Amino acid sequence: MTRMVSIKFCQAGRHYNFAAEDLDLETGETVVVETARGRSLGIVASPPQEIPEDQVPKETKSVIRKATEADIRSQACFRDREREAFHFCRRRIEERGMQMKLVRAEYLFDGSKIIFYFTSDGRVDFRELVKDLAHQLHARIEMKQIGVRDEAKMVGGIGICGRELCCCSFLSEFSPVSVKMAKEQGLALNPSKISGQCGRLLCCLSYEFDTYLAIKKGFPKNGTRTVVNGKNVMVTDSNYLSGKITLRTEDNQTLAVTLEEFDQGRTNPPEIEPPNVDENAFPQATPFTDASGAGKEAPRPRPARGPRASRPSRTEGQGKKSPEKAKGQRSQPQPPQGKSPQKQGRPPQNQSQPPSTTPPPSTAGGGEPGKKRPNRRRRKNRPKSDDKNGNK
Incomplete structure (x- = not known):
């Protein structure tokens, strides 16, 4: 078992666990502890407790000793120096026109390091500012950016x-x-x-x-329509703390009832049963007369078709045309249809022009009949040369 104690470093600061060792500590006492940034003064937030060793973190720091009167006076002296450092840093920030807001300056326990807390919307280059602060304060400087919530806390x-x-x-x-x-x-x-x-x-x-x-689970939602004490109402508002519900009637009257009164007077509206209709029953066929006056019987409704999976599958040769038969049908010439009348106002084509006397194209060159030979330019034979410069 290990004795652990909870320590805080400011009035409403976060609590950190430290090993109390053999010290007899009480709530509110000031102690000197070892932290990641060096020694510091802390306040005991809760008395020591026994904790199993397997639940203790490996990097747990320990309490060194109780703070003496000299430690407390030294800490008060550093508070005065912190105010001077704060005003000096703020003047340098204004002179350089840096987009940052200084919040607090804090000296460590031994005064060898000072931390400046600031807020900014973006990144700030404070390298030159750190040089000025180190030259003036003769201590190590650390600039720490915090959020707006931490600023309000400080x-x-x-x-x-x-x-x-x-x-x-x-x-x-x-x-x-x-x-x-x-x-x-x-x-x-x-x-x-x-x-x-x-x-x-x-x-x-x-x-x-x-x-x-x-609490909200027992209240009806806003907009719920129901019947309360024989009146059709709608829920418009609910006050969860007082337990009252605001209702609106059909006459735009406002009623305020408690949750108990709402549950006691609430009745569900009667449910309207749908009519029993036989789907297999079809209406009787009624005679009607067509345009000629002859009486005819109205067409009967066709039964609904079954799903596609229940239809009989097509067998070989049913509902399909063979490729040979389809090909033969395409090759047959269609009978000539009646000629469509020509448009008015246009002269008939191929009547005013004389017949062409141009002889058919020649096929002596081995080309296909009916096709013109492409017009290609022939390259002239140039004399051959022995080298690239044209020298023989």
């Missing part, structure tokens, strides 16, 4: 509820918040009312979200 403030911000009073970790949480709670989707100081959705929207989902 700066602090008062929320729209009139209380201190949740993130800087008791909220140690940020949970995801979505617009769906505001919709489920029936809040108006007004950005100024559902957004916090950081410009993001209020963290408190997630506090009662699960409760609203559990």
Whole structure:
């Protein structure tokens, strides 16, 4: 078993687990711990507890000792130096016109390193700024970019509820918040009312979200039509906390009832049974008269055809024409149809022109009859030369 203790580094900071070793620690005491960035002062958030060794992370740091009066006075001295470093850095940022907002400056436990927290919409080249800070402060410089939520946590403030911000009073970790949480709670989707100081959705929207989902299961949905106390009504609104439902009648009257009254007076509308129609029964044939006046019998409806799979398959030679027969039918000449009358206003063709006296093309060259010989240019024979320059 290993004794583990929970440590936080600010008022509403995240809790980290450290090995307490043999120290007798109480909640609220200041201790010196070893962190990834060096030694630092922390506050005990909860008393030590025994934890099995297989559940302890391998890279767990340990508490070095309890903080002394000298450690606390040294930390207070560094707080004064942090304010001076903060104002100097902000002046340099304004002089260089850098697109960044400085939030906080923090010295480590021994004063060998100072961290500057800032926010920015994009990446910032602060290499020249770091040189100026190191030359002025004589310490190692670290620039750390944070988000708008972390900025509100460090700066602090008062929320729209009139209380201190949740993130800087008791909220140690940020949970995801979505617009769906505001919709489920029936809040108006007004950005100024559902957004916090950081410009993001209020963290408190997630506090009662699960409760609203559990209560909402017993309420009817908006737009539901039903019969309550013999009246046809429609649900227009539901207040989950007070348990009241707003109804609208056919006469556009508004009724407010509780959930219990709604369930007791609710009756389902009578269901209308469809008429029993025999699908196999067909109407009787009725006589009618055609254009000539002769009486005829109306055509009877044909029975529905079965599915394609139930039809008999075609056998060899049924419903198909043999290729020989089809070929013979194509080769037979069609009987001449009646000549279509020629269009008015055009002279008949091939009557005003004399017969052609052009002799048929010659086939002496071995060409096919009826085809003209292509007009090709013949190349003249050039004298042969021994080399490329034409020298013999």
